[in-house]
Amino acid sequence: EIVMTQSPATLSVSPGERLTLSCRASQSVSINLAWYQQKPGQAPRLLIYGASTRATGIPDRFSGSGSGTEFTLTISSLQSEDFGVYYCQQFNSWPPWTFGQGTKVEIK
Amino acid sequence: QVQLAESGGGVVQSGRSLRLSCVVSGFTFSSYGMHWVRQAPGKGLEWVTFIWFDGSKQYYAESVKGRFTVSRDDSKNTLYLQMDGLRAEDTAVYYCARGRLARSHFDYWGQGTLVTVSS
Numbered sequence: 001e002i003v004m005t006q007s008p009a010t011l012s013v014s015p016g017e018r019l020t021l022s023c024r025a026s027q028s029v030s031i032n033l034a035w036y037q038q039k040p041g042q043a044p045r046l047l048i049y050g051a052s053t054r055a056t057g058i059p060d061r062f063s064g065s066g067s068g069t070e071f072t073l074t075i076s077s078l079q080s081e082d083f084g085v086y087y088c089q090q091f092n093s094w095p096p097w098t099f100g101q102g103t104k105v106e107i108k
Numbered sequence: 109q110v111q112l113a114e115s116g117g118g119v120v121q122s123g124r125s126l127r128l129s130c131v132v133s134g135f136t137f138s139s140y141g142m143h144w145v146r147q148a149p150g151k152g153l154e155w156v157t158f159i160w161f162d163g164s165k166q167y168y169a170e171s172v173k174g175r176f177t178v179s180r181d182d183s184k185n186t187l188y189l190q191m192d193g194l195r196a197e198d199t200a201v202y203y204c205a206r207g208r209l210a211r212s213h214f215d216y217w218g219q220g221t222l223v224t225v226s227s
Contacts (some may be wrong), residue, residue: 017112019193032211034213034214036153036214038153042219043203043217043218043219043220044153044203044205044214044217044223045217046213046214046215046216048215049212049213049215055215058118073166085152087152089153089211089213090216091210091211091212092211094154094158094167094170094210095158095167095168096167096169096170096223097143097155097158097207098155099152099155100152101152102152102153102195
């Protein structure tokens with residue numbers, strides 16, 4: 001099973017700041033990695049797939065990078081609506097499809 | 109537009125059964141694999157099961173193998189999750205999610221249905 005580890009666990013950031021979230025895989029997942037955003041009481045929403053491709057309707061302030069075992073999600077200028085929990089997920093080796101434990105983004 | 113809607117959640121006693129449904133619209137259901145993902149209260153996301161587009165293969169998390177069964181009825185555009193032998197640790201919001209292929213991201217999710225297993 002591929003273990004996905006995200007860091008940090010929590011981030012408290014002011015609007016307008018740049019934010020970088022990290023995700024590490026226990027073995028290579030190539031670029032078969034996705035990022036999801038989840039707000040309280042809502043379902044997860046796909047942000048990024050293929051490590052760097054934005055999903056339909058996702059603002060260009062969101063960007064993803066990385067390959068192999070190291071990945072990052074960057075929000076270039078944090079907006080108030082970007083609060084929530086962000087999860088990375090690998091779909092390279094399955095089963096199981098595995099998620100990171102999440103990074104909670106709080107707005108200062 | 110693509111829509112997924114789960115139903116069937118509720119409160120059930122430990123050891124009993126429950127069947128969840130996920131009705132989809134806005135896409136050709138028979139062309140897509142489908143997942144169930146769950147989220148225990150205050151916890152992260154846990155993949156539960158995947159069924160291929162044609163129903164020919166199913167995969168399960170070790171935590172539910174032998175107790176849960178995924179199926180689909182393409183004539184009804186509906187995905188099912190039969191949950192038997194429920195345990196307290198199965199308490200969670202259950203989401204259905206679309207994944208075109210096994211090696212695909214989950215591009216659309218339902219709103220979830222809460223299953224609470226009481227002891």
